[in-house]
Amino acid sequence: MKRWRWVLPLLLPSLSLELAVEVARITAFAVLKCRRIASTPLYKTAVVATVTFCCHGPNSMSFHSIIHRPSSPFNLALQIRFLRGYSLLRDPQYNKGLAFTEKERDAHYLCGLLPPTVITQQLQEKKLMKSIREYQVPLQKYMAMMDLQACIQLIILIFKQHHICLELFEGMKNLLERNERLFYKLLIDNVEELLPVVYTPTVGEACQKYGSIFRRPQGLYISLKEKGKILEVLKNWPERSIQVIVVTDGERILGLGDLGCQCLPVTIDVGTNNEKLLNDEFYIGLRQKRATGKEYYDLLHEFMCAVKQNYGEKVLVQFEDFANHNAFELLAKYGTTHLVFNDDIQGTASVVLAGVVAALKLIGGILADHTFLFLGAGEVKHQFF
Structure with missing residues (x-):
């Protein structure tokens, strides 16, 4: 996938024929330059290029010149930023989420960074609307705590199309912000209230419905x-x-x-x-x-x-x-x-053993002097032996 965005002065209609020809020539040069770079294995990635044409004189624009042609009366600023892999998935303008095809995933180093399924953006919209309409349930609080990301342009479009109230839109803003430090501080300072949201029992429902609430x-x-x-x-x-x-x-x-x-x-x-x-x-x-x-x-x-x-x-x-x-x-x-x-096998057993050893230090005696009760169904208790 290669995308180019050309930014030209608004005065383009009033340019002289000489300048118009020069703009066209430099544009063609820039396109070929981008294609040549993007075709190399090192940059097998999505290409986003911003090209700014600047003429000398009172209407000139400031720019950072990456490519400068001394023989030309006009300067060309060609800015190319390469998006691939993790960076592409974090760019809200070019990320398509699970809509990336298998061919695109291979070309842009996305293999493994996305679940294997490929879905259309129409199905993504359907899933998002389903989540929005369930916003009052505890699972939505879990989603907010996980700080899942969505594209603001897509959210606005969906809300306009479906006439969702402004208050609900404000509640969706937490999906658009990512602040890991604040997340953990919020959790540490409000453990009793928020632990049931990010862990048991809500996390079980989140696992069961993970496909429905998947954002990124x-x-x-x-x-x-x-x-x-x-x-x-x-x-x-x-x-x-x-x-x-x-x-x-x-x-x-x-x-x-x-x-x-x-x-x-x-x-x-x-x-x-x-x-x-x-x-x-x-x-x-x-x-x-x-x-x-x-x-x-x-x-x-x-x-x-x-x-x-x-x-x-x-x-x-x-x-x-x-x-x-x-x-x-x-x-x-x-x-x-x-x-x-293996936490389920070794972790549980080691924690229980540590608890028993610590208890013996407090009350005295030896292990053989005590009786232990294993309560509950399942195989976890068998890991203690």
């Missing part, structure tokens, strides 16, 4: 489509100094079961067996049954090798919310070659 990606999505090029996908992530990676395959989320691609921050999308999600028009993951066996483990192995190659041997990989039949297998397989950790 906040992590990496590695699906079966990326098999053979996972290292390239990891390199699309803008941060280089990575110390901890939390990864999930979405099969056992918060006790809610198989939620497929609807998780963060690094999702290994191998499909889902959740029929409700497969039939949901807003679902953002692969629409296929969950891969198992060799196909599954080959993808995980490529991911683990790519992580070590890209970030080094000291990066910690936390396996989050994997089903037990895969969780134990992955820990055993990579426990001696990678720095790995």
Whole structure:
């Protein structure tokens, strides 16, 4: 995708024939320049160019000259900024979100930065309107806390088309602001009130409806489509100094079961067996049954090798919310070659053990002198033994 925006003086209709010819000549030169730059592998990206023509005299305009042609009586300021990958997704003017085609994602280094599904902007609008009309429910508070991003021009257009009241529009402004420091300060200073919004119980509903409330990606999505090029996908992530990676395959989320691609921050999308999600028009993951066996483990192995190659041997990989039949297998397989950790298996048990050790220091005695009660259903309690 290449886009050019040409900015010309408003006095263009009154230009002399000589100046008009020169403007046309320089315009053609600028177009060829942009195309030549954009065609090189190094700049395989979206190109946004601003060209300003400036004539000498009382009507001249100030500009920063990037290209100067001494032989010409006119100066040309050609400003080219390259948008690709993460930067393209953060540009509200050129970002299309999930509407980027697979070809565009590959060309602009977006693979892995977006969920694998491709949807039209019409469906994006439909989804946004559905969210707006549900704004009074707790889930909308969660969305506001997560500070999801939307394009202000699109919001205004939708509101004009659907005659939404101004008060509701004001409530949507929180979708357009991103202030990470303020987010955490707000949360720390109001833990009791806001923790139920950003975590249990609201986060469970957010996971179940993630496709419906999706605004912009906040992590990496590695699906079966990326098999053979996972290292390239990891390199699309803008941060280089990575110390901890939390990864999930979405099969056992918060006790809610198989939620497929609807998780963060690094999702290994191998499909889902959740029929409700497969039939949901807003679902953002692969629409296929969950891969198992060799196909599954080959993808995980490529991911683990790519992580070590890209970030080094000291990066910690936390396996989050994997089903037990895969969780134990992955820990055993990579426990001696990678720095790995499973919070659901090792984390819960270590916290309970730490609590018991601390309690013994307070009340005295030895572990054998005490009786312990494990209350509740599920497999978590078995991890303590």
